[in-house]
Amino acid sequence: MSTLLIDLKGQTLTQEEVELLAHPLVAGLILFTRNFYDREQIRALVKSVRQRVKKPLLITVDQEGGRVQRFRPGFTQLPAMQAFAALIADPNEQQAVVQQAGWLMAAEMIALDIDLSFAPVLDLGHDCKAIGDRSFHCEAEPTIQLASAFIDGMHTAGMAATGKHFPGHGHVLADSHLETPYDERAKEVIFARDIQPFQQLIAQNKLDAVMPAHVIYSQCDSQPASGSQYWLQQVLRQQLGFDGAIFSDDLGMKGAGFMGDFVARSEKALSAGCDLLLLCNEPDGVVQVLDRLKLSEKRPHFEARQARLQRLFKRKSLNWTDLERNEVYRKTSEKLTALQSEWLAHKA
Numbered sequence: 167m168s169t170l171l172i173d174l175k176g177q178t179l180t181q182e183e184v185e186l187l188a189h190p191l192v193a194g195l196i197l198f199t200r201n202f203y204d205r206e207q208i209r210a211l212v213k214s215v216r217q218r219v220k221k222p223l224l225i226t227v228d229q230e231g232g233r234v235q236r237f238r239p240g241f242t243q244l245p246a247m248q249a250f251a252a253l254i255a256d257p258n259e260q261q262a263v264v265q266q267a268g269w270l271m272a273a274e275m276i277a278l279d280i281d282l283s284f285a286p287v288l289d290l291g292h293d294c295k296a297i298g299d300r301s302f303h304c305e306a307e308p309t310i311q312l313a314s315a316f317i318d319g320m321h322t323a324g325m326a327a328t329g330k331h332f333p334g335h336g337h338v339l340a341d342s343h344l345e346t347p348y349d350e351r352a353k354e355v356i357f358a359r360d361i362q363p364f365q366q367l368i369a370q371n372k373l374d375a376v377m378p379a380h381v382i383y384s385q386c387d388s389q390p391a392s393g394s395q396y397w398l399q400q401v402l403r404q405q406l407g408f409d410g411a412i413f414s415d416d417l418g419m420k421g422a423g424f425m426g427d428f429v430a431r432s433e434k435a436l437s438a439g440c441d442l443l444l445l446c447n448e449p450d451g452v453v454q455v456l457d458r459l460k461l462s463e464k465r466p467h468f469e470a471r472q473a474r475l476q477r478l479f480k481r482k483s484l485n486w487t488d489l490e491r492n493e494v495y496r497k498t499s500e501k502l503t504a505l506q507s508e509w510l511a512h513k514a
């Protein structure tokens with residue numbers, strides 16, 4: 167029955183949040199910078215969640231690197247994804263370093279008992295306000311090569327990979343956190359370019375989950391991809407053969423407002439084909455959804471959705487002591503931190 171991922175208010179877990187997390191509709195939670203003080207505190211918060219909520223919860227975060235890194239002091243300063251191709255000339259070295267980045271990012275999160283960091287970004291281009299240097303490249307082929315290596319690193323550490331934002335958020339300039347962007351390009355252009363990283367990585371069996379964009383591709387469908395049966399069922403499931411989990415992007419974002427109130431957004435995302443719904447920074451909205459969302463599904467659909475959810479939990483265990491004793495980890499952390507410093511200087 168569980169489908170919703172919610173957030174927490176602060177750096178400690180309240181009894182009210184325990185009760186919300188225990189609700190049958192709640193599948194897990196996502197952590198933000200406001201939940202973080204230092205490494206010991208965030209580890210204690212995760213431990214508290216695991217102990218006080220009497221069911222398995224998928225604990226997630228956006229720890230991509232660059233400007234989207236929720237935990238910083240005490241952690242490797244991960245490079246923005248654009249930095250790898252921009253600063254490293256040799257393509258083979260690019261892939262080697264990006265694979266190390268995927269492994270290290272995942273390893274640091276797993277050492278906190280966090281299951282999933284929503285990565286990698288598969289969008290093309292750097293002009294979109296919501297994406298910028300979060301994307302690997304402007305072209306599909308180098309994006310596929312770099313993202314594949316990053317995913318290999320994540321998988322080696324024991325973390326599932328989530329490709330975002332399907333079918334591609336990179337062309338629109340508007341930020342879907344603030345409004346609903348419209349991509350007016352022809353269907354043929356989107357399929358020839360933006361969808362290619364998703365299509366190729368699905369064909370390689372690299373993606374465990376996909377997160378669609380709150381973008382309306384007006385030449386293809388009238389609904390945002392996150393609430394579109396065309397994009398999620400006809401294209402993603404049937405045409406591309408994807409059988410992993412589909413996350414909605416945050417239904418609290420202004421880009422999701424096109425689909426109605428929080429309950430209507432949730433219903434539309436589920437009916438479109440999402441397995442799991444993110445609803446963040448809207449505590450009243452969470453209560454509305456928990457009170458009013460009626461999730462009725464036939465047994466085979468329920469079992470398939472729950473099986474996809476189970477495949478997202480971390481597959482290995484790590485602790486910080488062992489990680490810090492690992493010479494490969496220490497050297498990789500130094501290398502990636504230096505690369506991010508170089509990137510910030512390059513941008514300046």
